[in-house]
């Protein structure tokens with residue numbers, strides 16, 4: 655399979671603080687990769703490097719077989735940041751408008767969307783099973799529904815690679831499962847390559863094809879069988895933990911099949 659991401663000998667510092675040293679990995683077309691690691695080990699920093707928002711101190715990044723410095727085809731890459739939608743319940747836009755707004759580069763600023771843009775928007779909402787909610791104000795939807803709309807907003811531009819930063823933080827266990835199922839379906843049915851930062855190692859391991867672990871400045875690939883109980887406890891996110899405690903979800907890791 656062609657390589658979508660190639661990272662070689664990559665080091666990065668925030669100021670004088672080293673984040674990681676000489677890490678390397680590649681992601682092939684069709685992979686579904688989880689990036690795990692303790693708090694502050696540099697997972698979000700790595701995504702920002704892949705998005706060209708930060709420049710490596712040392713090392714190379716290639717995207718779709720092109721050096722990142724030459725790479726211009728950014729619409730091929732969809733990015734869902736942490737806590738995708740944060741405005742209050744009164745935010746004056748419907749789910750459909752939120753998704754359609756991300757087509758601005760195709761529609762053109764100050765122009766009206768055409769039929770094809772409306773159809774694309776509808777298809778993206780269908781992909782995430784939110785077509786029935788297209789006319790609802792985004793702030794009136796549940797956290798999980800808002801997250802699906804934000805995912806549709808990314809998918810509407812037909813990305814080939816999807817980068818997600820902790821998409822399961824702060825949502826209930828049922829929503830987490832249905833989001834993973836959705837991502838897994840998109841990966842299998844459309845061939846979308848997915849790289850997802852997550853603290854939810856136990857559940858994610860059921861769905862992803864590969865697990866990369868950032869720890870103490872190094873990056874290692876783990877076999878799923880290596881994601882044992884000890885690792886689950888080491889990487890579980892306090893926010894996820896609190897959430898599950900509140901919900902009385904005693905099954906943490908129990909459906910991980912590992």
Ligand SMILES: Nc1ncnc2c1ncn2[C@@H]1O[C@H](COP(=O)(O)OP(=O)(O)OP(=O)(O)O)[C@@H](O)[C@H]1O
Nearest residue numbers: 668669671673691692693694695696697698699700
């Ligand atoms: N803009 C910044 N300036 C200085 N230091 C930063 C900046 N952003 C992040 N850091 C530091 O870099 C390290 C890596 O941060 P990063 O957010 O990438 O970690 P993370 O693995 O995503 O953490 P978490 O799991 O808690 O979200 C941390 O020590 C953090 O404090």
